[in-house]
Amino acid sequence: xxxxxxxxxxxxxxxxxxxxxxxxxxxxxxxxxxxxxxxxxxxxxxxxxxxxxxxxxxxxxxxxxxxxxxxxxxxxxxxxxxxxxxxxxxxxxxxxxxxxxxxxxxxxxxxxxxxxxxxxxxxxxxxxxxxxxxxxxxxxxxxxxxxxxxxxxxxxxxxxxxxxxxxxxxxxxxxxxxxxxxxxxxxxxxxxxxxxxxxxxxxxxxxxxxxxxxxxxxxxxxxxxxxxxx
Numbered sequence: 001x002x003x004x005x006x007x008x009x010x011x012x013x014x015x016x017x018x019x020x021x022x023x024x025x026x027x028x029x030x031x032x033x034x035x036x037x038x039x040x041x042x043x044x045x046x047x048x049x050x051x052x053x054x055x056x057x058x059x060x061x062x063x064x065x066x067x068x069x070x071x072x073x074x075x076x077x078x079x080x081x082x083x084x085x086x087x088x089x090x091x092x093x094x095x096x097x098x099x100x101x102x103x104x105x106x107x108x109x110x111x112x113x114x115x116x117x118x119x120x121x122x123x124x125x126x127x128x129x130x131x132x133x134x135x136x137x138x139x140x141x142x143x144x145x146x147x148x149x150x151x152x153x154x155x156x157x158x159x160x161x162x163x164x165x166x167x168x169x170x171x172x173x174x175x176x177x178x179x180x181x182x183x184x185x186x187x188x189x190x191x192x193x194x195x196x197x198x199x200x201x202x203x204x205x206x207x208x209x210x211x212x213x214x215x216x217x218x219x220x221x222x223x224x225x226x227x228x229x230x
Contacts (some may be wrong), residue, residue, distance in 0.1 A: 003185065004214035005190055007224060008207050011112065011139050016095045017206055020088040025202065028081045077202065079123050085205035086119035086162075092206055093166060096213040099222035104217070105164025122158045126208070147190045155195070155208060156188020163212040180219055 011017060090109045097107060157177065164173040177184060191208045195201045214224065 001187055001190070001215070004187075004218065007031055007214055008096075008210035011096065011099070011210055012028070012203055012206055014095075017092065017210075020085065020092055020201075021179075021206060023088060024081055024085045027084045028077070028202075031078070031080055031084070031109070077126070079127055081202055082205045083123050085121045085209075086122070089162060089171060089205065089209045092209045093163060093213050096210045097217075099215055100214070101222055102224055102225060103166075109166075151192040151195065152189035152204065153185055154188070155191040156184045156186075156212075159208040159212040159215060160184050160187070160190065162209065163216040176219065181221075184215070187211065 012021075056211050081140065093107060097104065102164060108192055164176060168176065191204065192206055217224070
């Protein structure tokens with residue numbers, strides 16, 4: 001697991017990964033800017049209702065509304081970037097497979113439609129789980145305690161499936177995941193730790209994809225040939 005994570009991390013800064021990263025960041029920022037604009041328009045409409053509130057309440061309402069928008073955008077950075085990156089994850093998987101496993105049969109591309117279905121399902125589950133986690137934060141800090149195991153399970157499962165589906169049927173992927181559930185969960189915890197680091201978390205989809213390509217390959221009996229990254 002450690003060697004797979006090390007290989008994935010070292011490849012993040014190679015040219016193919018940088019190319020996908022800039023595309024992902026560009027589209028993500030555009031989407032967040034659109035969400036910001038729509039949020040501001042919605043707030044402007046809601047704040048017209050402040051005429052019915054006393055002065056101190058208007059101030060409090062404005063501050064809370066502004067902070068909510070900022071926090072909401074921060075919360076959306078990772079899931080939005082993950083969905084955008086899903087458009088390019090086949091490219092990342094192919095780079096890892098070609099670089100480290102050139103003698104293996106190449107994986108099949110999931111195709112735009114299948115990739116988007118996987119990404120939207122992933123987005124929905126991520127948002128649901130993390131909204132529940134955030135709701136539990138006031139409860140003795142329980143949200144922070146369950147953040148890592150919840151996201152470890154979720155991220156490990158989803159990114160492993162994306163890597164494995166390039167080579168296996170959904171039924172085979174499910175069987176393999178059940179057989180190696182503990183190891184995949186531990187790998188998911190590594191990805192969850194990656195998400196917890198500001199700025200670095202923008203690289204999560206690329207790291208997680210490369211990481212799980214290596215994990216799937218190892219579980220399938222393959223070993224990387226080229227470990228020198230240029």
